[in-house]
Amino acid sequence: MRLYSKYVGVLFKSQMQYRTSFWLLALGQFLVPFSVFAGLYFLFARFGQIKGWEFHEVALCFSIIHMSYAISECFARGFDSFSVLVGNGDFDRVLVRPRSTVLQVLGSKFEFSRVGKLAQSMIVLGWATSQLSTEWTILKVLVLVLMIVSGVFVFTGIFMLAATMCFWTVQGLEIANIFTDGGREMAQYPLNIYQKWVTRFFTFVIPFGCVNYLPLLYLLDKSTGNPLPYILAPLAGILFIAPCLLVWHTGVRHYRSTGS
Amino acid sequence: MKAYLSVFRLRLTNVMQYRTAALAGVVTQFFWGFIIIMVFEAFYSSSVVSPPISLEQLITYVWLQQAFLAFVMLWFRDNELFELITTGNIAYELCRPSGIYGLWYAKLLAQRLASALLRCLPILGVALLLPEPYRLPLPANPLAFLMFILALLFGLFMMVSLSMLMYISVFVTLSPAGSMLMFAVVGEFLAGMVIPVPLMPEWLQSIVYVLPFRWTADFPFRVYSGHIGLEEAAVGIAIQLIWLTALVGIGRFAMAKALRNVVVNGG
Numbered sequence: 001m002r003l004y005s006k007y008v009g010v011l012f013k014s015q016m017q018y019r020t021s022f023w024l025l026a027l028g029q030f031l032v033p034f035s036v037f038a039g040l041y042f043l044f045a046r047f048g049q050i051k052g053w054e055f056h057e058v059a060l061c062f063s064i065i066h067m068s069y070a071i072s073e074c075f076a077r078g079f080d081s082f083s084v085l086v087g088n089g090d091f092d093r094v095l096v097r098p099r100s101t102v103l104q105v106l107g108s109k110f111e112f113s114r115v116g117k118l119a120q121s122m123i124v125l126g127w128a129t130s131q132l133s134t135e136w137t138i139l140k141v142l143v144l145v146l147m148i149v150s151g152v153f154v155f156t157g158i159f160m161l162a163a164t165m166c167f168w169t170v171q172g173l174e175i176a177n178i179f180t181d182g183g184r185e186m187a188q189y190p191l192n193i194y195q196k197w198v199t200r201f202f203t204f205v206i207p208f209g210c211v212n213y214l215p216l217l218y219l220l221d222k223s224t225g226n227p228l229p230y231i232l233a234p235l236a237g238i239l240f241i242a243p244c245l246l247v248w249h250t251g252v253r254h255y256r257s258t259g260s
Numbered sequence: 261m262k263a264y265l266s267v268f269r270l271r272l273t274n275v276m277q278y279r280t281a282a283l284a285g286v287v288t289q290f291f292w293g294f295i296i297i298m299v300f301e302a303f304y305s306s307s308v309v310s311p312p313i314s315l316e317q318l319i320t321y322v323w324l325q326q327a328f329l330a331f332v333m334l335w336f337r338d339n340e341l342f343e344l345i346t347t348g349n350i351a352y353e354l355c356r357p358s359g360i361y362g363l364w365y366a367k368l369l370a371q372r373l374a375s376a377l378l379r380c381l382p383i384l385g386v387a388l389l390l391p392e393p394y395r396l397p398l399p400a401n402p403l404a405f406l407m408f409i410l411a412l413l414f415g416l417f418m419m420v421s422l423s424m425l426m427y428i429s430v431f432v433t434l435s436p437a438g439s440m441l442m443f444a445v446v447g448e449f450l451a452g453m454v455i456p457v458p459l460m461p462e463w464l465q466s467i468v469y470v471l472p473f474r475w476t477a478d479f480p481f482r483v484y485s486g487h488i489g490l491e492e493a494a495v496g497i498a499i500q501l502i503w504l505t506a507l508v509g510i511g512r513f514a515m516a517k518a519l520r521n522v523v524v525n526g527g
Contacts, residue, residue, distance in 0.1 A: 027442065028445065031441070031442055031446070032441070032445055035445050035454055036454060038449070039454035042455055042460055043303060043455055043459065045461055046459055046461070047303045048308070048309075049306060050303050178287070182291050185295055189299055193302035198298070
């Protein structure tokens with residue numbers, strides 16, 4: 001942990017060297033999800049609701065998934081751009097050091113400019129929660145935090161899987177974007193608006209549904225029957241990281257160096 | 261002219277090398293298209309008021325947008341050009357005996373064209389054969405299709421001249437990422453890439469209609485689906501031409517101005 005904070009500190013200093021560029025980038029990062037949110041707003045202004053969901057409810061859904069995406073992009077950027085590390089053979093250096101590979105790859109990159117994205121989703125979250133009529137209990141706040149954490153784990157897991165593929169393909173694969181960018185795009189709406197097969201896939205295979213849709217039902221008092229499974233659903237998202245770690249370690253064992 | 265053509269051809273073959281990457285892109289865009297269509301389907305199914313564009317026309321809009329993404333995306337950066345400017349290698353470009361504006365224009369055009377050629381055929385082919393609610397319908401009538409092709413091409417020319425302005429701005433700022441990202445986000449929103457222009461509120465539509473961005477994407481797609489009639493389309497193409505000359509004129513002027521003050525970086 002101390003090593004990791006050191007990594008982050010060094011990266012922070014290096015990114016602060018280009019201060020204007022940094023702030024412009026952060027502002028741009030703020031605008032990207034903002035334009036998507038504006039689109040969402042205009043759609044609701046035109047249609048009023050989507051399959052019984054109100055605007056502020058969808059906004060809550062939106063902010064949770066975008067927040068966890070922003071956080072995991074901050075932390076797990078090293079995995080996202082992992083193909084570079086494999087491509088020029090720098091992964092060899094990681095292997096000879098006496099620390100875990102996961103920690104080193106995590107520490108190799110840290111995108112501070114994502115604070116722009118984070119700020120945007122926090123504003124949306126604050127606004128959406130102030131619009132809700134549900135009563136907030138400690139348990140509900142806890143579930144909300146858990147949802148965000150769970151989202152971070154799911155996205156990090158997918159980044160990791162995509163990085164593992166690089167061990168075999170060397171090149172990065174755009175396909176993985178389906179599950180990161182695409183997953184985010186999809187999970188910004190409540191999952192039940194989609195076709196059954198989409199909902200099933202993104203609940204049981206890649207647990208985006210557990211990150212926001214299921215616990216959201218509990219938060220908004222829309223769930224029927226025993227609330228316990230809805231409360232515990234975010235934990236499934238956290239568990240998702242376990243098989244990803246396993247696959248990663250198999251990948252590391254298969255690694256053959258490239259470059260010279 | 262011959263020099264521009266050969267630059268164009270070189271770029272075209274260069275991009276064509278990356279066929280696997282294009283295939284991955286196609287799959288991603290399919291998924292993307294499906295999500296967007298499903299979201300709109302959900303919106304339409306629970307809508308009480310009748311929307312200004314039919315679901316079928318909207319689906320056409322979405323598939324065309326996915327197929328011709330390389331034509332209509334503002335954010336299609338060519339890092340090589342940036343590096344030329346920021347590393348100072350621009351000096352070599354300036355020594356060449358042909359105009360730099362035309363040269364870069366040809367480069368950018370070829371890149372977009374090649375990337376779209378690789379992607380549009382598989383996407384259009386499959387989208388035309390999909391089961392009913394998702395299928396891409398045929399164009400409204402043959403004449404509309406002809407108009408669509410014309411509008412798309414002029415839209416592409418406009419898009420390249422718009423992105424030329426972005427590259428020229430790098431001469432001044434030297435740091436491409438931030439300012440370009442903002443320009444791209446706003447421009448793409450105004451082109452109807454986030455939500456289709458007909459679904460925007462009235463006040464926003466009136467802003468969109470006076471800016472150049474919508475002519476590159478929104479306009480050709482709606483000509484295809486027949487949402488914009490033939491006569492209106494003909495007038496639209498004329499407006500596109502006016503915009504195009506204006507944008508190229510501004511670009512050339514700004515380029516000349518920037519080059520006069522250019523500082524060659526690096527050594």
